[in-house]
Amino acid sequence: MKSFLILLSFIFFSCSGKQEENIIETEIIESYFTNQKFKNTKENFDKINMDLLGIKSDKLQDGYNNILIFNEATNYQISKEGKYIKIGNDIIPDLDNVRASINNNQKYPYFEELLTLNKIIYQNDLTSILSVATKNPGLATDLVVLFNYEKNETLFNSAVKNIQSWDDIEQSSRLAFIFYNNNTNSSKIREKLLESLKSKDSFLYVLTTYLADNKDTIIKTNGIEHSSIEKAIAYLLQLGFTGKENVDIQSDKSYLLLNNVYISHPELKKSFQKNNYYGYTSLEKYSKDYGLLQEDNQEKKYSTIVDPDGFTNLRKDKNTTAQILQKIKTGEQVEVLDQNGDWWLVVSKEGKKGYVHKSRIKSE
Numbered sequence: 260m261k262s263f264l265i266l267l268s269f270i271f272f273s274c275s276g277k278q279e280e281n282i283i284e285t286e287i288i289e290s291y292f293t294n295q296k297f298k299n300t301k302e303n304f305d306k307i308n309m310d311l312l313g314i315k316s317d318k319l320q321d322g323y324n325n326i327l328i329f330n331e332a333t334n335y336q337i338s339k340e341g342k343y344i345k346i347g348n349d350i351i352p353d354l355d356n357v358r359a360s361i362n363n364n365q366k367y368p369y370f371e372e373l374l375t376l377n378k379i380i381y382q383n384d385l386t387s388i389l390s391v392a393t394k395n396p397g398l399a400t401d402l403v404v405l406f407n408y409e410k411n412e413t414l415f416n417s418a419v420k421n422i423q424s425w426d427d428i429e430q431s432s433r434l435a436f437i438f439y440n441n442n443t444n445s446s447k448i449r450e451k452l453l454e455s456l457k458s459k460d461s462f463l464y465v466l467t468t469y470l471a472d473n474k475d476t477i478i479k480t481n482g483i484e485h486s487s488i489e490k491a492i493a494y495l496l497q498l499g500f501t502g503k504e505n506v507d508i509q510s511d512k513s514y515l516l517l518n519n520v521y522i523s524h525p526e527l528k529k530s531f532q533k534n535n536y537y538g539y540t541s542l543e544k545y546s547k548d549y550g551l552l553q554e555d556n557q558e559k560k561y562s563t564i565v566d567p568d569g570f571t572n573l574r575k576d577k578n579t580t581a582q583i584l585q586k587i588k589t590g591e592q593v594e595v596l597d598q599n600g601d602w603w604l605v606v607s608k609e610g611k612k613g614y615v616h617k618s619r620i621k622s623e
Contacts, residue, residue, distance in 0.1 A: 285341040299342040313441040329481040331431035396421035425465040446487045467495040500541035519608035560595040565621045573613040577602035584613045
C-alpha cells in the first residue's frame with residue numbers, strides 16, 4: 260500500500276510539473292508573439308481551426324492537443340489557451356533563460372518559424388508566405404498538405420516542387436495528399452494538388468498502389484469510407500490517362516499501373532464497372548482494352564514473393580552482390596519470364612525487370 264501511494268504521489272507531481280511547464284511555455288510563446296506584434300483573437304482562432312482542420316475549439320483540452328490527420332499523429336500541437344499552433348512535441352528547454360532573453364528582445368530561429376507558421380495560418384500574412392515559399396519548402400509542404408492551405412499560388416507551387424520521393428513522406432501525411440481532412444471538404448479528393456503532381460508520375464504511381472494495397476487498413480484505422488477510397492483510386496488511374504490519346508498499352512506507364520492494380524485487386528475492376536467508372540471516360544476505355552488483352556494475360560505466369568524478412572531484393576544480375584533494383588514485399592505477385600536455374604527472371608508490379616532467387620518465390 261505504501262509503495263502504491265509513493266508511486267501515485269510521483270505520478271501526481273510529475274503530471275503537475277508537466278502542466279506547470281506547459282503553462283510557462285505558453286506564456287513565453289505568447290510574450291514572444293506579442294513582442295513581434297502578433298495577436299490572435301478567439302473568434303479568429305475558432306473560425307480558422309474549423310475551416311482548415313475541422314477542429315472545434317470547444318473540444319480542445321487544457322494544455323497542448325496533438326493535431327491528428329485522419330487519426331494519425333503529426334509533428335504539430337495546438338494550444339487553446341495560447342491560441343496558436345506549435346511545431347514539435349517537446350517542451351522548450353531552459354524556460355527561465357528563454358524568458359529572460361525574450362524580455363531583452365532576442366530572437367530565436369524556432370520562435371521565428373513558429374511565428375511565421377501562425378501568421379500564415381491565422382492571418383494570411385503575405386510577407387510570411389513569401390518567406391516560407393522561398394526559404395522553407397518543408398514548412399510550405401506541411402501547410403499545403405497537412406493544413407489544406409491552398410490560398411496562395413506561390414506557396415502552393417513551392418510545396419509541389421518540394422514533393423519528391425514517396426519514401427520521404429511520413430505516415431501522417433499520406434492520406435492528406437489524396438483527401439481534404441477538414442469538415443468542409445471531408446474525404447473530398449484533392450484534385451488541385453493531385454493534378455499538380457501529375458508530372459511526377461512515379462510519385463502518383465506509388466500513391467495509387469499504396470491506396471489500393473492498403474484500402475482495408477485505411478477504412479479501419481483512418482475512418483474513410485470504402486466508396487471514397489475506391490473513387491480516389493479511380494481518379495488517380497484516370498489522371499494518368501488525362502491529355503493522352505491512343506496510348507500504347509504495351510509500354511505506357513499509366514496503363515501498366517492499371518494492369519497491375521487489376522491483377523492485384525480484380526475486385527476493383529468489377530466495382531468500377533458497377534459504378535460506371537465514376538464517370539471517368541478514359542478509365543472506362545482502357546479498362547475495356549484491358550479486358551481485350553485478358554487472353555494474353557492468361558498465358559503469363561505469375562508467382563508470389565515469400566520472404567521471412569517481409570521483402571526480397573530484385574537484382575540486376577543473378578547473384579547476391581548485384582545491384583538492387585527494387586525491394587518487393589512478401590505477398591506481392593510478380594510475372595515470371597524465365598524460371599531456369601536458381602535465379603528467376605521476373606517483372607515486378609511496378610514494371611521493373613530483374614532477378615529473384617527461386618527460394619523467395621512461391622509458384623502459383
